[in-house]
Amino acid sequence: MAVSEVATTSDxxxxxxxxxxxxRLLEDERWLSFVLLLPTLVLLSLFIAYPFVKGVELSVTDxxxxxxxxxxxxxxxxxxxxxSIFRIAVWNTIVYTAVTTVFKLAFGLWLALLLNRNFKGKAxxxxxxLLPFIIPTVLSTFAWKWMFDPTFSVINWTLFRLGLITxxxxxxxxxxxxxxxxxxxxxxxxxxxxxISLLAGLQTINPExxxxxxxDGARPWQRFWYVTWPLLLPVTMVVVLFxxxxxxxxxxxxxxxxxxxxxxxxxxxxTYAYQIGVGTGLLSQGAAISLAMFPVLLVVxxxxxxxxxxxxxx
Amino acid sequence: xxxxxxxxxxxxxxxxxxxxRAGGIASIVAMKQAPAYAQSTTLHWLRWNDFVPASDALLxxxxxxxxxxxxxxxxxxxxxxxxxxxxxxxxxxxxGSGPDIICALNNWPQLYPESVVDVSDVAEEIGKAQGxxxxxxxxxxxxxxxxxxxxxxxxxxxxxxxxxxxxxAGYPAGKFxxxxxxxRAAGKELKAKARPMGQTLGHTFGDAPTYAYPYMWSFxxxxxxxxxxxxxxxxxxxxxxVKFMAGFWKDAYDEGGLAxxxxxNNRAFLAGTCSCTLNGASIYLEAKRKPExxxxxxxxxxxxxxxxxxxxxxxxxxxxxxxPMSNMLLAYSSNQKAAKEFLRWITSKEVYQKWFDTQQGxxxxxxxxxxKDKLWDKDPxxxxxxxxxxxxxxxxxxxxxDRHAAEVLSKYIIIDMYAKAVQGMPADEAVKWxxxxxxxxxx
Numbered sequence: 063m064a065v066s067e068v069a070t071t072s073d074x075x076x077x078x079x080x081x082x083x084x085x086r087l088l089e090d091e092r093w094l095s096f097v098l099l100l101p102t103l104v105l106l107s108l109f110i111a112y113p114f115v116k117g118v119e120l121s122v123t124d125x126x127x128x129x130x131x132x133x134x135x136x137x138x139x140x141x142x143x144x145x146s147i148f149r150i151a152v153w154n155t156i157v158y159t160a161v162t163t164v165f166k167l168a169f170g171l172w173l174a175l176l177l178n179r180n181f182k183g184k185a186x187x188x189x190x191x192l193l194p195f196i197i198p199t200v201l202s203t204f205a206w207k208w209m210f211d212p213t214f215s216v217i218n219w220t221l222f223r224l225g226l227i228t229x230x231x232x233x234x235x236x237x238x239x240x241x242x243x244x245x246x247x248x249x250x251x252x253x254x255x256x257x258i259s260l261l262a263g264l265q266t267i268n269p270e271x272x273x274x275x276x277x278d279g280a281r282p283w284q285r286f287w288y289v290t291w292p293l294l295l296p297v298t299m300v301v302v303l304f305x306x307x308x309x310x311x312x313x314x315x316x317x318x319x320x321x322x323x324x325x326x327x328x329x330x331x332x333t334y335a336y337q338i339g340v341g342t343g344l345l346s347q348g349a350a351i352s353l354a355m356f357p358v359l360l361v362v363x364x365x366x367x368x369x370x371x372x373x374x375x376x
Numbered sequence: 377x378x379x380x381x382x383x384x385x386x387x388x389x390x391x392x393x394x395x396x397r398a399g400g401i402a403s404i405v406a407m408k409q410a411p412a413y414a415q416s417t418t419l420h421w422l423r424w425n426d427f428v429p430a431s432d433a434l435l436x437x438x439x440x441x442x443x444x445x446x447x448x449x450x451x452x453x454x455x456x457x458x459x460x461x462x463x464x465x466x467x468x469x470x471x472g473s474g475p476d477i478i479c480a481l482n483n484w485p486q487l488y489p490e491s492v493v494d495v496s497d498v499a500e501e502i503g504k505a506q507g508x509x510x511x512x513x514x515x516x517x518x519x520x521x522x523x524x525x526x527x528x529x530x531x532x533x534x535x536x537x538x539x540x541x542x543x544x545a546g547y548p549a550g551k552f553x554x555x556x557x558x559x560r561a562a563g564k565e566l567k568a569k570a571r572p573m574g575q576t577l578g579h580t581f582g583d584a585p586t587y588a589y590p591y592m593w594s595f596x597x598x599x600x601x602x603x604x605x606x607x608x609x610x611x612x613x614x615x616x617x618v619k620f621m622a623g624f625w626k627d628a629y630d631e632g633g634l635a636x637x638x639x640x641n642n643r644a645f646l647a648g649t650c651s652c653t654l655n656g657a658s659i660y661l662e663a664k665r666k667p668e669x670x671x672x673x674x675x676x677x678x679x680x681x682x683x684x685x686x687x688x689x690x691x692x693x694x695x696x697x698x699x700p701m702s703n704m705l706l707a708y709s710s711n712q713k714a715a716k717e718f719l720r721w722i723t724s725k726e727v728y729q730k731w732f733d734t735q736q737g738x739x740x741x742x743x744x745x746x747x748k749d750k751l752w753d754k755d756p757x758x759x760x761x762x763x764x765x766x767x768x769x770x771x772x773x774x775x776x777x778d779r780h781a782a783e784v785l786s787k788y789i790i791i792d793m794y795a796k797a798v799q800g801m802p803a804d805e806a807v808k809w810x811x812x813x814x815x816x817x818x819x
Contacts, residue, residue: 128469128491147787212632213644234635237799321579323788324634325795340466341786343487
């Protein structure tokens, strides 16, 4: 090909690309990143920020269903301090979240370590483990409700047949057992999430590190504690963070199992907020109860995110 | 295709509209033509899933086409779980769109007075034509100035009990324990034979309050004085009722009942593990519907061994709290006129009669005329439901059935007062706690 021909082609190419102002703008990385982030920003604003701001707005008014209400400052929050049922809900929510998180983490990690090994039917088992998490919560909770039924409980029947109990256990009728029962169901439902997430984390760890530790004479426990666990920690922290937020705001499970009863023994933030906001139409008070969770969750999130950052920079 | 001339169209539509405006249902029926304003109107009616499936079938298969024929209104009936209606109502009102008419339970109309249409004209007309409303229907749907909703029905709550088992305990048919002492003694005897009474004191909207409130009233306990402000829950009478309940529960009741929901006692009774429970007539109707499924221990159909009775008397009298239902016409509806016509039509004697018949006594009408219906001659076992609503009161008594009463009800304060005592809290402490909670709500 002659040089002149190449020059002609090059001129044509240059002429065909018109650089619009928008193109020139997007060549600036700051503007490009803003444009790329814009859809996310819009979605977050619509579905996260707006409801949150609306919730804050409601909580400082005396709004009822169908009535916008007037500004009342912190009155709704002050009323909560004097509300004995709210205090019970706070305590229950803390116990519920703390106990379930510890057990979900322990069982989830144990399950993840088992599933990370090679065995026959591995893929099937991994899929099967996810079942409690896949089934709609309301559906599985109804099944648990039947299992805890004071008269027809299959758990009681089995324990009775095995000779382990002589009289039936009042799973949901006894205040302490009722909270334990909802905790058991939450753990059952939450373990697969931990297991699969931690399994994903385990699979990112290079097996050569384990091999090297083994050659150096490390025992299984030492290999876990000094090799696996530090590498898994960032993933674990993120999983725990998500789980704590979800558990703290749990609603469906308690609503279906006990409705917060008996005598508020299983009342949580979310169920109480629903009871007040929807059951009584006092939207502002319901919003205040919901927002009372926020400072606690904020502290948890900040502490965990700071910890994750520290772990990652080590 | 039949052609309609312009003149004819104007005549027909004008006649329909005029008839609907001037003469109501009678004129519409006489015209044999739907009123013009409603020709293309679609109405959305939200209701609960009825405990009597035949009633829902009637509404969908017969009432919907009849409504279109009579009023020219296309009726869309949506049936959902009773527990979910309030959430739907809240979102509909807040968003300003949703069902035109919502069939509310309890005193929910009092929670949304600003968001419903005044239906006094229809309510007064129906009440006048049908012998007046029961007090319970009135206090939940009327705020003292206007009708916030049109009363629809009352779900009677009575004790369903095993005839043969009570006979063995010394109460032959027709001689049910009259007061709480007798009832407790019978329950103690029955529980000793593994036939406990069954009752919920859990957080469930139907059976728990319809038991706890009348029980308290019968001892003389009440939330408020008639001024609607003075809280008088912490009284000698209330404490007495709580003390009695703590022992009564252990003596006579299935102790698992603290966690029951509205369907648990139905299951327990139908399974033969419970001798007596407060409920609507659904236990009996279900047993009668499936006689081959529900049998006694002797192999006879269970329904033949079921009778009904009101809650026993206490020192202050005998009371009931039956679940009232009423239809709210939402203010955001763009079909208010047609919706009122529909409410007038569906609640008219002729149309309502069909629905009432399918209920078989599970609900009584909101007006007293239905006490005289021939339905009550069909089955003597259902007869106690006929006049049950006469003894009905509503939470908040002796004050109004307003928003405060609803808050006390939805927080289950009265129910929890008894539940706490059953769980071991001293009676006076349980009452003190409940009094303080009620006082805070009324502050």
